[in-house]
Amino acid sequence: LDARAMAKAQAHLDELTKPPGSLGALEDIARRLAGIRGEVPRRLSRKAHILMAGDHGVVAEGVSAFPQEVTPQMVFNFSRGGAAINVLARHASAELVLVDIGVASDLPELPGLLKRKVAPGTANLARGPAMTREQAIAALEVGIEVASAKIEAGNELLGIGEMGIGNTTPSSAILAVFSGRPVEEITGRGTGVDANRLRLKIKAIQQGLAINNPNPDDPLDVLAKVGGLEIAGMAGVILAGVAMRVPVIIDGFISGAAALVATRLAPLAGEFILASHLSEEPGHAVALELMGLKPMLTMQMRLGEGTGAALGMTLVDAAIMIYHEMATFSQAGISGALKS
Amino acid sequence: LDARAMAKAQAHLDELTKPPGSLGALEDIARRLAGIRGEVPRRLSRKAHILMAGDHGVVAEGVSAFPQEVTPQMVFNFSRGGAAINVLARHASAELVLVDIGVASDLPELPGLLKRKVAPGTANLARGPAMTREQAIAALEVGIEVASAKIEAGNELLGIGEMGIGNTTPSSAILAVFSGRPVEEITGRGTGVDANRLRLKIKAIQQGLAINNPNPDDPLDVLAKVGGLEIAGMAGVILAGVAMRVPVIIDGFISGAAALVATRLAPLAGEFILASHLSEEPGHAVALELMGLKPMLTMQMRLGEGTGAALGMTLVDAAIMIYHEMATFSQAGISGALKS
Known part of the structure; x- marks a missing residue:
């Protein structure tokens, strides 16, 4: 990061009332933002939220509360604008970018859908590698390509998110490898499995x-063997953000696993990642701590x-407004702190 | 709260994808919101943020890092639009309502300033009662009056905040009385006092x-003896919200102390209060827990x-959009959960 720009931003922040x-x-x-961009932008002229959809062979083990067909059904829902992320991207004035990077079933042409399928879902990670190394690299490259295009189109902040029935399972697996923590400790109920399915998942x-x-x-070995296509795609988005100096705001547990992969591939990536919320999934706090990131929202969310x-x-927008729109002590004629 | 409206809202929420x-x-x-309003509004047509300013005689004990003159200086800053709350109220599309309920010095007519001074600051609570019982009631009534006018003008959500050098001191005192916790445990550094001033404050x-x-x-005895004029004013805003069925979103430690007073005066008030962030002040979490409220933001803020x-x-806006704009499972043709 640009240390001089950060020091200048800090000096300005300390002059504000x-x-x-x-x-x-x-x-x-x-x-x-100053460290990443060289200065704090006046505003974020464009924001894009990239949503990667992919399926997981490991659902054959009974790890999820929902059937795999929900993944393509939700892609239709995203395309028609009816899902939570459609509403919240609109609330944040962000473009929603929808990518089929690995849905198991064939999807038709849909409004707003980028068809970049690397494979029709991963293989079952409980029985062998989820992906080949080549597939993992191809999925990373999809993320890099989609993000690069959005950055070239003028987006100054990228968000990441995912859809993929079963994808807290590979996320816990990735976290277990990088954290060394016991699987039971960092595996949760995902979108709501019961005790029986939780046992199967662990x-x-x-x-x-x-x-x-x-x-x-x-x-890359971790990503390929126990990861997922949409997880690799999101990691690719982060790598593009690092290369092109655009911050990437991550979501919950699954994008946190993608961020872990990205920070292991490129240790500087952590500086370009903004954490958003703390999810209900128990491993999420562990993943954020490994990356030295602090969440801003604690809303008991676990949707992905x-x-x-x-x-x-919207909090990033607020930070930019604060930086540019507040008065300084000297402008406002306000007294400084007392000596003790 | 309207239990039938809440059950209906819950049923709708459970149908969303x-x-x-x-x-x-x-x-x-x-x-x-359904419980308070009888239904979830389509949108919040108007939002008002009520900022109460007042001074504190206890600053004579050396409890604050800033001199008392900063209170009126900041009122000028609010009136001119240069403070953090001006920026963030704009970010939230909320009107800022500025009230002099007890600034120690005389203020001129200022754009946007409501002059409702009950007294020129409180007396020093370390040497006697901060207010008479009559003053505390008058300050509550100012809050009720200002809030009622804003609700009658069509505001569907009220926020509260304050300005008053030294006002974490009465807030800790109020919390100590209602929680029974030791003063050292629930007294913090406010806007940034050093160890020496912290000792004086305790x-x-x-x-x-x-x-x-x-x-x-x-x-009322607690409020009068160890409270503050702006704290009473904010408690009055909450009481008006309860009476007129409008939710009130609180800020950090000081508005949390006001909320505690309001919930002790009117136990139902807790149902009408929305918590926003968890402040850095150690007593804030204690106050929220006493009221059974959960903060949504953890941003290490301590500005007030x-x-x-x-x-x-802005999160309340997001909740309303989610409720009205998401598709239902049947609209989207999405499968439900699997049997275990």
């Missing part, structure tokens, strides 16, 4: 880790799609 | 509680003015 640091995360965001992850033996020092990221975008 | 409950606080807000509160002996079973409440207003 408030005690130093008292706007917390709003100030952190402004400082970080068993599937443990079995997948034992069979595949992913190498924590080789992030990027719903938390979209809400977080 | 998401796992039940997966939007957490956004669903809670929609349900609560001593002033302990002394004020010993001298005044406020009766926890008589909320209602900055967190203004950010929270």
Whole structure:
């Protein structure tokens, strides 16, 4: 990051009519934007939220409360504008970019849908590798390509989110590898599995880790063996953000797993990632802590799609307004702090 | 609250294309709005943020990092639009309503300033009662009057915030009385006092509680003896919200103390209060827990003015959009959950 721009932003923030640091995360965001962009933009002229959809062979183990057909059904719903992320992207004035990177079934041409299918879902990670290394790379490249195009079109903030029945399972598997924590501790109920399915889910992850033996020092190996196509796609979006110096706001547990992969592939990536909410999934706090990120929203959300990221975008707008629109102490003629 | 309207809202929320409950606080807000208003409004046509300014005699004990003259200086800044709350009220499309309920110095006519001074600041609570019982009632009534006028003008959501050098001191005193917790545990650094001033602050509160002996079973007694004019004014805003069935979104520690007073005066008030952020002040979490409220934002903010409440207003807008704009499962043709 641009240390000089950050120091300049900090100096300006400390001149604004408030005690130093008292706007917390709003100030952190402004400082970080300065470091990424070289200055705090006057406003975010365009924002894009990239939603990657993909399926997971591991659903054969009974790890999800919903059938796999919900993935394509939700893609139709996104295309027609009826899902939560459609509403919240509209609330944040962000364009929704919908990508089929690995839905198991064939999808027709749909309004707003980018067809970039790398494979019709992953293989069952509990029985062997979820993807080949080549597939994982291809999915990363889809994310890089889609994000690069959106950045070239003038978007100054990207959000990421996903749709994929079963995808908290590979996310927990990825986190288990990188954190070294026991699977039971970082595996949750996803969109709402009961105790029985939770047991199946933990068993599937443990079995997948034992069979595949992913190498924590080789992030691509982890991504390919126990990851997912939409997770790789989101990691690719982050890598494009790093390369083209655009911040990426992440959502909950699954995009957090993608962010972990990205930060292992490119350690500087953490500086370009903004955390949005803390999800109900128990592993999410662990993933954020590994990356040194602090969530801004605690709303007991566990939907995915990027719903938390979209809400977080409005906080980034607020941070930019604070930076540019507040008066300084000298403009307002306000006294400074007393000596103790 | 209207239990039938809440049940109807819950049924609608459960038909939307998401796992039940997966939007957490956004669903809670929609349900609560239904209970307060009888239905979830299509949108909040108008929102008002009421900022009460008042001074505190206890600053003579050296409890604040800033001199008392900052209170009127900031009122000028609010009137000219240069403070953080001006920016964030604009971000939330809310009108800012500025009230001098007890600034120590005389203020001229200023654009947007309502002059409702009950007294030129409180007396020093460390040496005797901060207010008479009559003053506390008059300040409550100012809040009720200002809020009622704004509700009659069509505002469907009120925010509260404050300006008053030294006002975390009476807030900690109020919380100490109602929570029974030790003063040291629930007293923090406010806008940034050092260790020396923090010791003076704790001593002033302990002394004020010993001298005044406020009766926890008589909320008006607590408010008068160790409270503040702007704290009473904010409590009045909440009481008006309860009476006229309009939700009130609170800010950080000081408006949290006002909310505590309001909920002790009118136990139903808690149902009409929405929490916004969790402030850095250690007592804030204690106050919210006493009222059974959960904050939505964790942004390490400690500025006051209602900055967190203004950010929270945008989340209320999001909740309303979610309720009205998402598709239902049957509209979208999406499969339900699997049997276990």
